[in-house]
Amino acid sequence: MQTPNSDGAERNVVVIGGGFAGTTLARRLERLLPAPWRVVLISQESYTTFNPMLAEVVGASVFPEHVIAPIRQMISRTRFIMARVTGIDRQRRLVAAETLAGVREIRYEHLVLAFGSRANLSIVTGMAEYALPLKLIGDAMFIRNRVLQRVARIELESDPMVRRRLGHFVVVGGGFSGVEVAGELADFLAGARRYYPRVAADELAVTILQDGRRLLPELPECLGRSAARSMGRRGICIRLGARASQVDADGVMLADGERIDAATVICTIGSRANPVVERLGLATERGRIVTGADMAVEGADGLWAIGDCALVPNAAGGQPSPPTAQFAVAQAMQLADNLARAASGRPTRPFRHVSRGMMATTGHMKGVAQVFGVRLWGLPAWLLWRAYYLMRMPTFGRKLRIWIEWSWSMFFSADITHLRFTRSSEADEAMSPGAAPSIATDPAPVPPRVPAGLRMAAPVAAGNTH
Ligand SMILES: Cc1cc2nc3c(=O)[nH]c(=O)nc-3n(C[C@H](O)[C@H](O)[C@H](O)COP(=O)(O)OP(=O)(O)OC[C@H]3O[C@@H](n4cnc5c(N)ncnc54)[C@H](O)[C@@H]3O)c2cc1C
Numbered sequence: 001m002q003t004p005n006s007d008g009a010e011r012n013v014v015v016i017g018g019g020f021a022g023t024t025l026a027r028r029l030e031r032l033l034p035a036p037w038r039v040v041l042i043s044q045e046s047y048t049t050f051n052p053m054l055a056e057v058v059g060a061s062v063f064p065e066h067v068i069a070p071i072r073q074m075i076s077r078t079r080f081i082m083a084r085v086t087g088i089d090r091q092r093r094l095v096a097a098e099t100l101a102g103v104r105e106i107r108y109e110h111l112v113l114a115f116g117s118r119a120n121l122s123i124v125t126g127m128a129e130y131a132l133p134l135k136l137i138g139d140a141m142f143i144r145n146r147v148l149q150r151v152a153r154i155e156l157e158s159d160p161m162v163r164r165r166l167g168h169f170v171v172v173g174g175g176f177s178g179v180e181v182a183g184e185l186a187d188f189l190a191g192a193r194r195y196y197p198r199v200a201a202d203e204l205a206v207t208i209l210q211d212g213r214r215l216l217p218e219l220p221e222c223l224g225r226s227a228a229r230s231m232g233r234r235g236i237c238i239r240l241g242a243r244a245s246q247v248d249a250d251g252v253m254l255a256d257g258e259r260i261d262a263a264t265v266i267c268t269i270g271s272r273a274n275p276v277v278e279r280l281g282l283a284t285e286r287g288r289i290v291t292g293a294d295m296a297v298e299g300a301d302g303l304w305a306i307g308d309c310a311l312v313p314n315a316a317g318g319q320p321s322p323p324t325a326q327f328a329v330a331q332a333m334q335l336a337d338n339l340a341r342a343a344s345g346r347p348t349r350p351f352r353h354v355s356r357g358m359m360a361t362t363g364h365m366k367g368v369a370q371v372f373g374v375r376l377w378g379l380p381a382w383l384l385w386r387a388y389y390l391m392r393m394p395t396f397g398r399k400l401r402i403w404i405e406w407s408w409s410m411f412f413s414a415d416i417t418h419l420r421f422t423r424s425s426e427a428d429e430a431m432s433p434g435a436a437p438s439i440a441t442d443p444a445p446v447p448p449r450v451p452a453g454l455r456m457a458a459p460v461a462a463g464n465t466h
Pocket residue numbers: 016017018019020021022042043044045047048049050051052053054055083084085086114115116117134135136176177274276306307308309323324325326327328359
């Protein structure tokens with residue numbers, strides 16, 4: 001797969017990462033870069049995840065397939081390689097990537113690092129073992145299944161304390177993703193409860209822990225308060241100034257010593273650098289690669305960085321860009337222009353972007369938004385949020401499917417299917433004599449534990465199970 005260029009043939013701009021930044025860049029470069037330049041996009045998944053919609057997967061407002069878009073449908077002339085980049089040889093200008101056919105080397109003239117960041121679960125003791133991060137589509141599906149598992153489990157418990165702990169869902173972080181996932185979760189639980197007749201409404205609760213004096217600190221104070229009011233009215237408990245200091249199987253310990261009982265803790269705070277960054281030996285700040293004004297990595301010829309993995313100064317305001325999808329897309333557009341300029345020997349331009357605004361959903365068809373200086377809340381903000389993300393989805397067919405799905409979920413109750421990805425061989429193994437029961441798999445156990453052999457004989461809460 002090594003691509004020669006010494007004979008004047010193709011010259012590669014290699015982009016690592018098929019997220020918001022990488023795909024926008026590749027699409028834009030297709031139009032701007034003249035022959036013999038070629039764009040090669042390498043990403044470890046075959047799709048882009050629309051992270052702002054992950055909370056909707058948790059709340060079953062959309063199917064998981066609807067918040068991802070196949071990269072091959074988004075590009076036309078770009079060469080796409082599904083692979084995980086494991087190393088970069090800056091001397092020889094080669095990228096080493098683990099493809100489906102083994103490790104391959106890809107030559108580059110310009111290399112753009114756009115591989116995002118990872119969830120950082122080490123910032124609170126016990127979070128890595130017991131909390132559930134929300135960063136990938138797999139995380140969202142896992143949380144949704146876990147929520148359904150918890151509600152089903154409540155029906156089988158008789159101890160009121162255990163029932164309450166099982167029904168308590170704590171979200172750590174009151175920023176955009178924390179607020180959105182808590183809102184979706186509350187809606188989902190309210191809708192799902194009718195199918196669990198032995199679970200009382202007051203046995204299900206959602207709490208947000210926010211280590212700050214208000215929700216959504218990125219938005220104006222009045223919108224943060226509006227979000228808190230709207231969520232509070234629906235029974236979501238909002239704990240401001242509450243810093244999680246330890247997470248375990250039974251709940252969260254706050255920094256002031258208070259203990260909160262909850263069998264499910266969802267973590268929406270903390271990010272860390274992609275492991276590839278550590279191997280590159282580049283200058284970083286808070287885990288992000290430091291770039292110059294035009295997004296070139298200083299002291300590394302032909303290397304550029306954008307999106308969440310980069311710390312890009314913004315000429316409009318002089319502050320570093322925040323790690324948001326909006327800035328990742330704006331950087332990609334500007335970098336495409338800069339690469340086209342570099343290819344034709346013209347000077348590059350500094351990144352400059354004035355934020356168009358921000359918005360968040362708070363559940364129950366409500367949201368808050370500030371767009372071009374205009375503040376919105378309630379239904380208009382929620383509709384704007386949905387219209388914006390629908391617009392950003394590639395292909396008309398996908399837009400239509402999501403629109404139908406959203407309309408459907410406004411009138412009908414949420415899907416409570418607890419999907420298990422068990423293959424026949426695993427199912428056979430689970431049924432074999434002596435195998436451990438597989439239904440109640442629960443990595444974060446909730447006491448009292450019943451010995452496996454006694455499981456069916458254990459006392460069951462009021463009436464039969466179903
Ligand atoms: C739950 C959640 C909600 C959010 N809500 C909002 C919101 O409402 N508004 C907003 O503006 N932003 C939001 N964000 C932030 C936004 O999603 C990010 O800022 C944006 O995705 C950054 O884009 P990116 O392209 O830099 O990184 P990503 O979108 O993370 O893409 C990185 C890509 O690189 C690939 N990759 C990683 N390592 C490798 C490797 N070694 N080899 C090959 N490929 C690799 C990954 O597979 C991925 O495709 C949210 C994020 C989360 C997690």
